[in-house]
Amino acid sequence: MPTTIEDLPDEMLVEIFSFLEFEDCLxxxxxxxxxxxxxxRWNELRVDLEYNVENKSFRTLLASSRPYRHFSFDCSCPCVDWDEPAQILAKFSSTIEILEISTNNSNKEFPEFLAKMTTLCTNLKRLAIEWNESEPSGLEISFQPLNDLSDLYLSLCDESLLEIDFRKVTPNITNLHLRTDLNFKRAHQILQHFSPRLKELKVSFYDEDRFKTVCEMNFPLLKKLHFLHCSSGQDHDWSLNLFSKFFRRCANLEDVTLRICTNMKVLESIAQFCCNLQSLCFDIPELPEDFFRCLSEMLP
Structure with a gap:
């Protein structure tokens, strides 16, 4: 019997579809x-949902049978009905691997939604939360551990969310992106707990002393680093010395981005101790006269 397209294995069909434009695949x-x-390619397709009263996308998705894996919820509307996003999570609970949530709401319904999310989305690989309110909500909610989660992004202006013990909720993360200046004691506990296993770290702080505390930690497995320190741009001897010591302890780094005030001393430490470096991005307020010559000698 002749071979037809029905006889092709799924892997070969996926390879054929990879050459088509999105409209043709659709x-x-x-x-x-x-x-x-x-x-x-469901792992590359992101469903963006902006919540408002007139948006019917949520109800349309509830009727879909497609295996969506990546959702991004923009719930900045002040009158969010969190039952609707929860219904989406329940509908696609077996396929969701990436979830991004942004909200300005300060009431306790959002933490309750997150708790429900931990019971529904047990296959999550990446979770991103951006919460832009500072009114505490008094959390007394139970969260289930997301054991498959490896990538966690937290951009927080609300102290109450840091009261969630992410050490228990996300016990196995290897990539952490943290942007907050609130409740640094809890943020420090999160960083300290995960530091031995992190392979990727992105941190952003405004307070100089808090950034210094991060540099005193050990990250033996770290391969990708992004530091964003929103300071006045002044050169501080203690921070430059601390950076140099920090990079001595991070010999496995391959990708480094320093959006901080740095100088040649720090770059020399990176070149000397980070032998696997493949990418380097940095800010220097004033370039020395022989900067490019020195840089080419340090990083041949």
């Missing part, structure tokens, strides 16, 4: 149930 999903699951 059309292919209407052919049959098999192609509906294979034609689109």
């Amino acid at each position: 059309a292919a999903t209407t052919v049959c149930r098999l192609w509906s699951g294979l034609a689109l």
Whole structure:
């Protein structure tokens, strides 16, 4: 019997679909149930949902049978009904791997939604939370551990969310992005707890002393580092010395971004101790006269 397209293995069909434009792949999903699951690269497709009273996207998604894996919720509207996003999570609980949530709401309904999320989305690989309110909500809510989660992003202006014990909720993360200046004691506990296993770290602080505390920690497995220190741009001897000592302890670094006030001394430490370095991005207020010559000698 002649071989037909129905005889091709799924892996080969996926490879064929990878050469098509998005519109063609979308059309292919209407052919049959098999192609509906294979034609689109679901791990690369993000569903963006902006919540407002007139937006019917939530209800449309509830009728979909497609295996969406990546959702981004913009719930900045002050009158969010968190039951609707929760219904989306319940609908796609078996397929969701990446979830991004942004909200300005300060009431306790958002933490309750997060608690429900931990019970529904047990397959999550990446979670990003941006909460832009500072009114505490008095959390007394139980969260389930997300054991498969490896990537956590927290951008917080609300102290109450830091009261969630992420050491228990996200016990196995290897990538941490933390942007906050509130309740640094709890943020310090999070960083200190995960430092031995982190492979990627991005931190952003405004307070100089808090940034110094991070540099005193040990990150033996770290491969990617992004420091953003929103300071006045002044050169501080203690911070430059601390950076130099810090990079001596991070010999496995491959990718470094320093959006901080730095100088040649720090770069010399990176070049000397980070032998696997592949990418370097940095800010220097004033370039020395022979900067590029020195840099080419340090990083041949």
